[in-house]
Structures are given as C-alpha cells and as structure tokens.
C-alpha cells in the first residue's frame with residue numbers, strides 16, 4: 001500500500017491531486033488482488049487504473065505543451081511506455097487472475113515507477129510551469 005508523503009508533492013495542485021488519485025487507484029487494485037475479492041471487482045479496479053492513468057497523462061501532457069516544456073517529447077515517451085506496462089498487466093490479470101507475481105509487478109512496475117517518475121520528472125515539470133506562470 002502506498003501512503004502519500006510530502007516528498008512526492010510537485011507543488012502543482014492539479015498534478016498532485018491526480019497523483020494522489022493514482023496512488024489510491026493502485027492501492028485499491030492491490031487490495032482487491034490480495035483480499036480474495038471477486039474477479040468482477042478486481043477487473044473494475046484495474047480498468048479504473050488504466051483509464052485514470054490515461055486521463056492523468058493526457059492532462060499532464062497538455063500542461064507541458066501549454067507551457068512549452070522543453071523535455072516534452074522524452075516525457076511523453078516515458079508516459080507511453082508506462083501505459084504499455086499497465087495495459088500488459090491488465091491483460092495478464094484478465095487472462096490469469098490475481099497472483100503474487102501480479103501483485104509484485106503492480107508494486108514495482110506501477111507504484112514504484114510512479115514514485116520514481118514523480119521525483120525525477122514531474123517535479124521538473126512543476127518547476128517549469130511555476131517559473132512560467134505570471135501572477
């Protein structure tokens with residue numbers, strides 16, 4: 001389970017709000033896989049995660065374009081790779097059902113990836129947006 005820490009805050013309210021929702025979605029999926037919930041419930045938490053990931057990346061990419069973020073093409077590629085990872089996991093879960101291996105992958109390839117991505121990449125994005133916002 002992931003518990004939000006201020007270490008993960010980028011300082012951009014929209015991005016931080018959506019990251020919190022993403023961790024919540026990851027926790028819901030982990031819980032569903034671990035607690036012997038029915039397949040319907042597990043599948044719906046996975047579908048939510050797939051859809052929310054796409055929505056969040058779409059919004060974040062729009063912000064990057066809007067503020068002329070110089071590293072956008074690279075950041076976009078990282079997002080695309082992650083979406084492929086999540087889609088692949090969804091396929092494995094659909095076909096094989098929950099397992100310790102799946103839970104491990106959700107933890108490392110999804111949750112762990114996101115923590116790392118926020119620290120390394122999204123904080124740079126938020127700093128760029130902040131420095132280009134006139135108030």
Ligand SMILES: [Fe+2]
Nearest residue numbers: 060117121122
């Ligand atoms: Fe990102």
